[in-house]
Amino acid sequence: MRLQDKVAVVTGGANGIGKATVRALAAEGAAVVIADFDRQRSAQLVEELGGAGKTVVYEFCDLTDSGSVKQMIEATIARFGRVDILANIAGGSGLSPFYKTPAGQAQKWTEDIPEAEWDNTIAINLTAPFYTLKHALPYMKKAGRGTIVNFSSVGADHGFADSSFAYAAYAAAKAGIIGFTHQLARELGPFGITANCVSPGAVTSERMQERWEKDPRWREESDRTLRDVVPLRRRASTDEVAACVVFLASADASYVSGITLDVNGGRYMR
Numbered sequence: 001m002r003l004q005d006k007v008a009v010v011t012g013g014a015n016g017i018g019k020a021t022v023r024a025l026a027a028e029g030a031a032v033v034i035a036d037f038d039r040q041r042s043a044q045l046v047e048e049l050g051g052a053g054k055t056v057v058y059e060f061c062d063l064t065d066s067g068s069v070k071q072m073i074e075a076t077i078a079r080f081g082r083v084d085i086l087a088n089i090a091g092g093s094g095l096s097p098f099y100k101t102p103a104g105q106a107q108k109w110t111e112d113i114p115e116a117e118w119d120n121t122i123a124i125n126l127t128a129p130f131y132t133l134k135h136a137l138p139y140m141k142k143a144g145r146g147t148i149v150n151f152s153s154v155g156a157d158h159g160f161a162d163s164s165f166a167y168a169a170y171a172a173a174k175a176g177i178i179g180f181t182h183q184l185a186r187e188l189g190p191f192g193i194t195a196n197c198v199s200p201g202a203v204t205s206e207r208m209q210e211r212w213e214k215d216p217r218w219r220e221e222s223d224r225t226l227r228d229v230v231p232l233r234r235r236a237s238t239d240e241v242a243a244c245v246v247f248l249a250s251a252d253a254s255y256v257s258g259i260t261l262d263v264n265g266g267r268y269m270r
């Protein structure tokens with residue numbers, strides 16, 4: 001097992017890519033802390049993996065609240081003594097009715113985005129990773145080792161073709177996290193800590209499946225677009241993305257720092 005005796009914190013670990021990552025890290029022997037505000041799904045995952053003999057615990061955390069993040073990190077240190085792997089996965093482009101235009105149209109241009117929506121999108125995608133790092137880095141630096149895996153998106157590099165959600169704020173936040181990761185790699189290298197980004201394209205997650213069930217036409221349109229732009233002609237599974245996090249967190253990637261690992265089926269090539 002590649003991550004025996006490592007301690008990992010996974011933000012957004014209750015659902016989607018985060019959940020697949022919790023499973024994948026635990027399968028490689030890591031003790032995993034799920035940092036999420038979804039108590040129910042987190043408890044289910046703890047029960048499932050605990051029953052399979054894995055060390056997986058839940059720490060409630062609102063990632064947009066620095067005090068709450070501090071408590072989560074301190075609880076992790078109190079329980080395990082260290083953080084070796086910090087996977088900042090929680091994020092998203094906004095999915096509630098709040099994100100529809102007042103007229104209920106699908107399109108959402110930059111000038112339509114309410115200020116609060118901009119702030120919320122930046123808060124979860126860019127500021128939340130800053131909070132986890134602010135509170136975990138003193139411990140990681142002291143230990144003289146560690147790996148950080150941040151999450152970007154294919155939209156950071158070439159924008160999104162449709163504007164049905166708050167993509168301007170999302171693209172800005174996801175581009176910001178790449179710059180943030182570069183700075184982290186520079187600052188933290190001398191402390192033996194690596195920092196990298198995973199940048200997925202389209203991923204089939206439970207959340208996406210729920211959305212498609214409500215709106216099958218949207219799925220058909222999205223499938224058609226993907227066939228045109230993704231050489232592999234399909235979405236990624238959450239497990240395929242989680243495997244990249246495990247790679248970056250493992251000794252296999254010990255000399256990899258400051259990169260953005262594209263997991264997009266060839267949709268965007270650097």
Ligand SMILES: NC(=O)c1ccc[n+]([C@@H]2O[C@H](COP(=O)([O-])OP(=O)(O)OC[C@H]3O[C@@H](n4cnc5c(N)ncnc54)[C@H](O)[C@@H]3O)[C@@H](O)[C@H]2O)c1
Nearest residue numbers: 012014015016017036037038062063090091092153200203
């Ligand atoms: N799914 C995709 O197609 C896709 C594509 C590109 C990039 N990404 C990125 O990958 C990451 C994971 O995406 P996903 O689709 O698996 O997400 P998801 O919506 O399925 O899960 C997000 C998790 O974060 C948690 N969360 C959200 N806000 C929180 C807060 N304030 N405090 C605590 N927990 C909070 C949620 O409870 C949930 O468990 C995100 O950063 C997303 O932007 C996803």
